Amino acid sequence: MKEKFRRFMNEDNVVGHVFALPFIIGFFLITLIPMALSLYYSFTDYRLGNPISWIGFDNYTKLFADDRFMNAIKVTFIYVLTSVPLKLVFGLFVAYLLTRNIKGTTFFRSLYYVPSLIGGSISVALVWKEIFSKTGLINVLLSKLGGEPLSWYGDQKLVMIPLVLMSVWQFGSAMIIFAAGIKEIPKSYYEAAEMDGANKLQSFFHITLPMLSPIILYNLIMQTISAFMTFTQAYIITNGGPNDATNFYALYVYNQAFKFNSMGYASAISWVMLIIMGIVTLLIFKSSKSWVAVK
Amino acid sequence: MTNKKIKKIALYLFILILGLIMIYPVLWMISGSFKSDNEILSGSLNLIPKEFKDGNYSAGWAGFAGISFFTFFKNSFIVSSISTIATVLSSTCIAYALSRIEFKGRKFWFAVMLVTMMIPAQVILIPQFLIYNKLNLVGTYIPLVLPHFFGQAFFIYQIMQFMVSIPKELDESAIIDGCSKYSVFTKIIFPLLKPSIITTIIIQFYWKWDDFMGPLIYLNNPKTYTVSIALKLFADAGSSTSYGSMFAMSTISLIPVFLIFLFFNKYLVQGISTSGLKD
Numbered sequence: 348m349k350e351k352f353r354r355f356m357n358e359d360n361v362v363g364h365v366f367a368l369p370f371i372i373g374f375f376l377i378t379l380i381p382m383a384l385s386l387y388y389s390f391t392d393y394r395l396g397n398p399i400s401w402i403g404f405d406n407y408t409k410l411f412a413d414d415r416f417m418n419a420i421k422v423t424f425i426y427v428l429t430s431v432p433l434k435l436v437f438g439l440f441v442a443y444l445l446t447r448n449i450k451g452t453t454f455f456r457s458l459y460y461v462p463s464l465i466g467g468s469i470s471v472a473l474v475w476k477e478i479f480s481k482t483g484l485i486n487v488l489l490s491k492l493g494g495e496p497l498s499w500y501g502d503q504k505l506v507m508i509p510l511v512l513m514s515v516w517q518f519g520s521a522m523i524i525f526a527a528g529i530k531e532i533p534k535s536y537y538e539a540a541e542m543d544g545a546n547k548l549q550s551f552f553h554i555t556l557p558m559l560s561p562i563i564l565y566n567l568i569m570q571t572i573s574a575f576m577t578f579t580q581a582y583i584i585t586n587g588g589p590n591d592a593t594n595f596y597a598l599y600v601y602n603q604a605f606k607f608n609s610m611g612y613a614s615a616i617s618w619v620m621l622i623i624m625g626i627v628t629l630l631i632f633k634s635s636k637s638w639v640a641v642k
Numbered sequence: 643m644t645n646k647k648i649k650k651i652a653l654y655l656f657i658l659i660l661g662l663i664m665i666y667p668v669l670w671m672i673s674g675s676f677k678s679d680n681e682i683l684s685g686s687l688n689l690i691p692k693e694f695k696d697g698n699y700s701a702g703w704a705g706f707a708g709i710s711f712f713t714f715f716k717n718s719f720i721v722s723s724i725s726t727i728a729t730v731l732s733s734t735c736i737a738y739a740l741s742r743i744e745f746k747g748r749k750f751w752f753a754v755m756l757v758t759m760m761i762p763a764q765v766i767l768i769p770q771f772l773i774y775n776k777l778n779l780v781g782t783y784i785p786l787v788l789p790h791f792f793g794q795a796f797f798i799y800q801i802m803q804f805m806v807s808i809p810k811e812l813d814e815s816a817i818i819d820g821c822s823k824y825s826v827f828t829k830i831i832f833p834l835l836k837p838s839i840i841t842t843i844i845i846q847f848y849w850k851w852d853d854f855m856g857p858l859i860y861l862n863n864p865k866t867y868t869v870s871i872a873l874k875l876f877a878d879a880g881s882s883t884s885y886g887s888m889f890a891m892s893t894i895s896l897i898p899v900f901l902i903f904l905f906f907n908k909y910l911v912q913g914i915s916t917s918g919l920k921d
Contacts, residue, residue, distance in 0.1 A: 362823045363745025369732040370739075370751065373792020378758055381769035388769065395775070444657060449650075457907060458661045461668060464903055467852040469870045470892030473877050474671045477682070477885070484670065487687055516664065576762050579854045583874060597764050604768050605859060617765045624762055 389615035394608045406615035416616065418591050419599040420623070425507060426595060427574040430514035435566055438521030443555065445522075446529045456526065463519030472513075472583040476500075479509040500585055503592040510580055510593060521566045528562040529555060560639040568631055575624050596620055674889035675699065682885045695886060699894070702887030705872070706879055707864050711891060714872040721786050721857075721868055722850040728790040729797055729846045730839055736793040737801035738827050742813065759795040763855075771859055785860045786853075790846075797842045804838035805831070840909045848899045869895045 355361060364371070389406055393399045410416050441459060445452050465471050478484045479499040486496035499505050532555065540550045556563075578597040581587060587594035587602070600620065604613035669689050674682050675698050677691040686692075705711045739745065740752050774785045812834075813826050821829065857871040867875070873895060877888050 357822055359743055359823075360745045363739045363743035363748060365824075366735045366739030366743065366827070367745075367748075367751055369791060370736040370755065370793045370798070373732075373789070374751075374754060374758070377770065377789050377792060378761065378766060381766040381773065382761075384769035384772070385765060388772075395772075441660070444653065447653065449653065449657070455657055455661055457903075459664055461903075462664055464848070465668070465852075465896050465899055467849075468896060468899070469852075469854055469873045470671065470895050471667070473873065473888060473892055474667055474674075477674075478667060478670070482683055484687060491687075516667075572760060572762065576764060578764075582854075600764050600768075601855075604771075610768055610772065614768050617762075617768060621762060621765045624760075628760060 385614045386618065388611050389618050391611045393611040393614075395610060396608075399611075402611070406612050407619075409612070410615060410619060415591060415594065416599065419594050419596050422507070422591070422593060423575060423577075423596040426511065426514075426577065426593075427571060429507070430511045431567070431570045431574050433511065433515045434518045434570060435521055435563065437515055438518040438566070439525050439559070439563070441518065442522045442525035442529060443551065446526060456523065459522060460519035463517040466513070466517035467579065469579070469583060472580055475509065475513050475580075476584045501589055503590055506585055506589060506592045510577075510584065513580055513584075514574065514577075521570065524562060524566055525559065528559050532558045557640045560635075564631070564635045564639050568628060571627060571631065572624065575620070575627075671889050672893050675886060675893045677886055677889075679884045679886055682889070698884065698886035698890040701884065702876075702891040702894075706876060709864055709867075711869070711872065711894070713865065714867055714869045717866060718851060718868040718870070721783055722847050724783075724787045725790040725850045726843055726846045728787060729794055730842055732791055732793040733797040733801055733842065734832060734835060734839065735827070737798045737805055738831055740798065741802045741805045742810075742831070743823065755795045755798055759799070767855075767859070774860070780860055781862050781866070782860075783866070786856050794846070797846065801835060801838050801842065804835060808834050837909060840906060844902050844906050844909060848902060851899060 356365075388399075390401060390403060391399045392402050392405075445456055462471075480486075481496065481498065483499075485499070490496055497505055499509050536554050536558075537550055540554055545553065576597050577595050578601065581593050581595045581598050582601070585593040587598050596616075597620075600613050600616050603609045603616060673689045673691060676694050676696070677686070677698075678693070678695045681692055703711050705714065736755075740748060740755070770785070771780070774780050779785055808831065812830055813823075816826050816830055817823070852870060853868075854870045854874070857868045858874075861867055861871060864872075864875075873888075873891060876891060
């Protein structure tokens, strides 16, 4: 009997499931069931402490008439479309500079990585808030250069700038991934190009960029997903204002759920978010077929 | 001077100035922790305070509502350490199953793992909160640490990438020697995963240390607050807290992250780049 049990436990099928068990349990417990519940709630008027009643598509139709929601989509897209490309271009540019034959590459790489390391922390968000405040560092610098101090957090047109800059400032992790990719490109490619009379710019566009395209795709998707979910910065620095100009999607979901206790409505918003992000990711993948080089 | 030399000097200058700009906000925060409120509010660009104010740290450390920052640091350490240990144990096991054992459904669960990496946290946040609320667990650390016992896709994937480099012959010869697949994991694979485990520890620890949304939603008693949430409340207290002590506590809160970075820089860079490479 014991022998039988021992043999059973050592079958690949059993061993595999034993080791994968945490993931399988977790998938049901903290992903699938919550998602199903969330889908169900999105068709209800659920508020904590109140009885639940089914209201069909009401939340979803309400969404499209909700100006604040439409605005949240708009500002989130503006944020994603400005911060992600800038961050990637900058990360790539600096990674490329640092792979040139210079001394102290490791030191500089660490230096540039510091903002990414601490950028998600509350401390940095609080500091950033002060830097762009009325009498903050940036305004002092502006007036020293002969300009007018600006009301960064009071002006709807300006408020996106500090937030986008904060994201671009954290280009370090994208840079490290790019740098690792650049290092893998065989030197002989560049030598051959040089022999054919290509200059540095040409070899960058015709060798470095195509060889890096799978990594660009990876960075693009990861950064896009995380930019869509931006919450902490907006919550701490602008709290969505002024006049909802930085009321990002994630912040709107949070406020609907935990401030206004509209759990059903917030669930509907988060499902629309999931669908939008799914479509965007899919579009990036589809488009990648035309610009990512296959190894 | 040749053209080439000028170009090189320009390159160095650019890299250096960029580095300074990058690090300036951090240095400004540290120097702010030694400045008086007047100096901070007048928007000084100086990194060296006009006059050293040394009371900011002790004033900040006293915290608020009679709870000192010692408590908040202790709480953050508890939450981050438990989560990190849980992530390492669960993610290595799962990675072992998915990359080394031929079991039914392996491909399926691998695909599921990749998909979960892309699900935005916000979508499951609300129902998760409602479940924990029903179980009366809101206000405890359980919602903050429990998910880590089920592995985390980002780390599972990274560990799997690393596991590819461990030769399969090692497993096979151990099995011929009479090892079970369980002891292959504990005696051979797990010890060999060391670099990958260190990367996981570092990244998970500082993610958890920085985490704001979790504590914001699940913690409601100031005694249980982690550093991130305490800092936010500390800053909100406005009139009663000084900017100097806010900067002082901000600086201290970054120390654990910086220490990890200094000591494990190599592993960190390796981990970040391998998780992005190899497809």
